[in-house]
Amino acid sequence: MIQQLNKQRSGWAALAASALIASVLTAGAVPAGAVTDRADHTARLSACVGDATADQLFTDVSPDHVFGGAINCIAYYEITQGTGDGTTYSPNRDVTRAQMAVFIARAAKAAGLDLDDVSDAGFSDIGETWQEAQDAINGLVSVGVILSGDNFRPEDPITRAEMATFLIGLLSKTTGKVSVSAGSRVLLTKGSITAEADDYFADAFAQVSDPFTRSAISALYELGVTRGTGSTPLTGDEQPGLDLFYSPEGTVDRGQMAAFITRALSHTGLRPRGVSAQYDGAEVVVSVRDASLRPVAGAVVDVFWVPTVDANGVFADDGTCARAFKADQSAGLCEIDEADPVTESGGEVTVAVTGLRRVPEGGAVVWAWTGQPDETVVRGTELYRLDIAEDADSGIASEALVTTTLSGSRARFGSSVAYTLQLRDIVGNVTHGVDGALPAQWILNVRTVDGNGNATDLPAQQLESDNSGEADFRIRVHDPNPGTSGDQVTATYTLAASDNAPPEYAIVHADGSPAATGSVIFSDAPGTIxxxxxxxxxxxxxxxxxxxxxxxxxxxxxxxxxxxxxxxxxxxxxxxxxxxxxxxxxxxxxxxxxxxxxxxxxxxxxxxxxxxxxxxxxxxxxxxxxxxxxxDDAGRTGSQNVVAGDIRRREIVVDDDAPVMVAYDENDRFNVAGVPTTMADFEARLAAALRVGNQDLLTWSNYRVGQEDLIAEYSLG
The missing domain is CATH 2.60.40.3450 (Immunoglobulin-like)
Known part of the structure; x- marks a missing residue:
């Protein structure tokens, strides 16, 4: 059971050693086990993409219906066949328990769960129910999605509490992210951590007595499947649990059910037939499925892209690629080659596209396809087009940059030395951790050692990044003997990646040197030259x-x-x-x-x-x-190591024997590690290299000083 603790939403939280010699102050400290009011296990990808978003033409579902996209999606996967003659969906009609079983059974089959081996579950009241519903009920019991019992109550409207148990049962059998403990508690797995949900709805906690059902409702919130039914009158620390109602005894209509099912299925590997692609906020994830929706492993995929403003010029009249940017791993543009990525056993592959770590102004268009070796894009090649909005990038942290206010080699007793961690990726600052969605957390430990070798360990603190991707802490040491001089205390901090944070080796100073641990000496000696x-x-x-x-x-x-x-x-x-x-x-x-x-x-x-x-x-x-x-001015062509530069002035200085300078502009062409990219990405890589002193190789061609009409080309790395 997660204990409810008071949340610290802002400010500095102080934790001091019992002797009051040293203290650590951390901004936004997060006590272990705190109710976070945040869904921590949401899916970054969706089952409803590509062909699964096509309008299924139900006459009672308008294009702007609030659940229209979810309804079309479950119809594509044949989870619904509509109502009546199939031309309507009846989104406002309540779902019965028998209908719920059919929905879940169809969804389970679409997600790859085998329900063919059906045995009688022993319910005494389903004999008059239609055959598909009977098979669904018995099949779900057979595979452990729902539990058996004396009565099923097939014609009763399903409640939101009951629905939670059906959906959690589905996910426990179709994804490795959800499991049920021997004590009937729902456990959620993220990375190497498996734990029960740390959020709960107060009305569900009060009204639902069954521990499994209460746990299932909380898990649905953490997974992003439910968002509650409305705000509670009280909010913040005055409201125990979430600031939302769940309404566990409320019923569920068919429109709502479509939304719940599609959100749940996003946690599975269900994707449309053929090739589809999604943008996860930093990289492109390509999925390949066969006609039966099963994953296709070993499929070679090629990805290329352009800023949206250039999309009309990508293809020549014969359908071949005229100009585009290839993905990082590809050797040839618009060609299936030996360097292209290959889908794994789950039928998916994540494709690195550095230029999309920051989506260009106006957005970007990505094309993905699969084919045979040496095949190229021509007219008629089946391409999947993915449009990415310019604000879709979330940034996936790959390092934490540490800066400090310590300007000398020592600190005076009683003063505070501040440290700031800033999440970054290969382009620059980001606001989220390694999942691109949630904050990062670190465990901070501080040890002090006085001049006599006596060590004191301060209580550990948990740091969490804020909305700007920063976390802060301060170390202060007081004079242990105020009446005497010559005292010295060394304080050493150690940072360990906790949840959603880059690993310790990626905690660095601005010059790239390790910063996961560091020391500062506090002293009362007088300043001296x-x-x-x-x-x-x-x-x-x-x-x-x-x-x-x-x-x-x-x-x-x-x-x-x-x-x-x-x-x-x-x-x-x-x-x-x-x-x-x-x-x-x-x-x-x-x-x-x-x-x-x-x-x-x-x-x-x-x-x-x-x-x-x-x-x-x-x-x-x-x-x-x-x-x-x-x-001096660089020649028309050259290849030398970068030694200096100014991104604002768009100038680069290179030097092997004699320093020369090139000046670029937005009309030029840019490459990083041999891959065509945007000027913004090129500048980000250049800035990163200048920051840590890496003398990357710059190769240029067609450069003439002062001739802006010429299109020069630059390759970094």
């Missing part, structure tokens, strides 16, 4: 556009706590004769910095190394270094 850090900041590159170019370099000196040291002297020297840089020493300002402006009169295709030094009386201590690339 002996433990200072000097940094040097300047432009990575400048374009040599004339006889002279000006640059600025800033040198900053801070003590071990990140504080400026008044009176510190600094200077900068260069190894390039073309730089007219003074070798005089200057005192830093109140921020600990001094800015040197200088003129460069040398040629392009040069680079220089700037070296800073500092000291209290004279600048005689070695500081940091920086490299400046003085770039």
């Amino acid at each position: 002996a433990q200072a850090t000097a940094t040097i900041e300047t432009r990575d590159y400048l374009y040599v556009s004339g006889p002279s170019v000006f640059n600025v370099v800033a040198v900053t000196v801070l003590d071990q706590y990140g504080s400026p040291i008044p009176g510190t002297k600094v200077k900068v020297v260069t190894d390039n004769d073309g730089s007219l840089l003074t070798d005089e020493e200057f005192p830093v300002d109140r921020r600990g910095s001094y800015r040197f402006a200088y003129e460069y009169t040398g040629p392009g295709s040069e680079k220089e190394t700037l070296t800073a030094s500092y000291g209290s009386e004279t600048a005689d201590q070695s500081g940091g270094t920086a490299t400046v690339y003085w770039a």
Whole structure:
């Protein structure tokens, strides 16, 4: 049984060691077992795609009917045959228990569950029921979807509580995500975690006495199959459980039943016949089914796409591909080749399309198909078209970027050091965890060790990402001996991926170095220049556009706590004769910095190394270094490693022997790892490489300085 705990919706929650020496503050801490008011096990894909969405022409189901899509879908899968002569559906008619059994039996068969071996379940009141209903009732009992008993009550309207047990029984036999424990509790599996639902409807909890039925209702909410019947008068912490009614004794009409069944079937492998494709918020999932709806394993599929604005120019007059972007794994465009992905045993394959990690403005169009080796798209090739809206991307986190407010090598006792985790994918920041739908969670542990080697472990905290994909925590250590000096305490944090979070190796600093664990030393020692850090900041590159170019370099000196040291002297020297840089020493300002402006009169295709030094009386201590690339224009073609760039200016500097610069625009063509892609995706990859200092290879062709009418082509990686 999940215990109800008070939710912490916002703010900082503090957890301190008993000795009050150290504390950890976490934003949005989530207590274990908390009622979350969030469906955590929803399906990202649907059974109702492609041909399963076609209008089945029921005369009493209008195109804008609230359940029209679900009704058409169950008709495609022959879960319903309509009412009367088959031209109507009667969406407002209540569903009886016998009809419910038929619906579920047909749905089970469509999802691949064998109900052919039927035996008498022993119900005494179904003898007058039509034969298909009898077979359905007995068959569902035979495979364990429903339980046997003395009476079935076939003509009674089914209640919403009873419906929950039918649907959970169906899912327990057609998907590995749902199971029933020996104690008749419904368990939901996500990844390696299996547990009972942690949400419940208060009215169902109060009105339903059977534990299995109550558990089934909660599970339907977690699976996204039910959304309740309306809001409760009380909300938030004042309302125990969900802020929704379920109305367990209410009846279910045929329209509602269609919606419940299709939502449930989305958790199974049921897909339309032939090839279909769906976008899961980050990648394209292609399904292949035979004429009997069974999965086809080993089918080679090819995927290509374009932004919607370019969709009309994809195919030539003879039906062949004129221009499109191929999926990441494909070797040839619009061709079945050895590099194309292959469906697995479930008849599906996830196809990486980097350009769709951020859907282009105006949306995108994807085509998927299957064929024989070396077959190409021609007129008459059966293609599945998938239209993706521009706001459909949700982002699937592949890493967590850690930043900190610690500016020195130490922190003072009593101060707080803040850390922020930002979920990211290969393109940039994302707002959801690895499933692309829900927040990520981590377990945070902090240990402190004092100068005598005494260790203290603070209670573990669970972090959860917020709506922007961030999670925060702060570490504060107080002076254990306020009356004395020379104390030192080291606090070490460790982050472990809990639920829906990238793995520990993907928790990194901005330069790509590991950040799943880190330490900060708290001290009461006075700030000193002996433990200072000097940094040097300047432009990575400048374009040599004339006889002279000006640059600025800033040198900053801070003590071990990140504080400026008044009176510190600094200077900068260069190894390039073309730089007219003074070798005089200057005192830093109140921020600990001094800015040197200088003129460069040398040629392009040069680079220089700037070296800073500092000291209290004279600048005689070695500081940091920086490299400046003085770039010239690149030639028409070339292939060199990227060393610098500016995405906003659309400039890239490369250097093997001499630095040169290319400037691109939206009219050019772009490739990443040999795969054509959009400029937005190209820039995202470029920005990621620049951030961590990866000198990726850039190859370019047809480049001319200042000639924007030429279409240059760039390939990164």
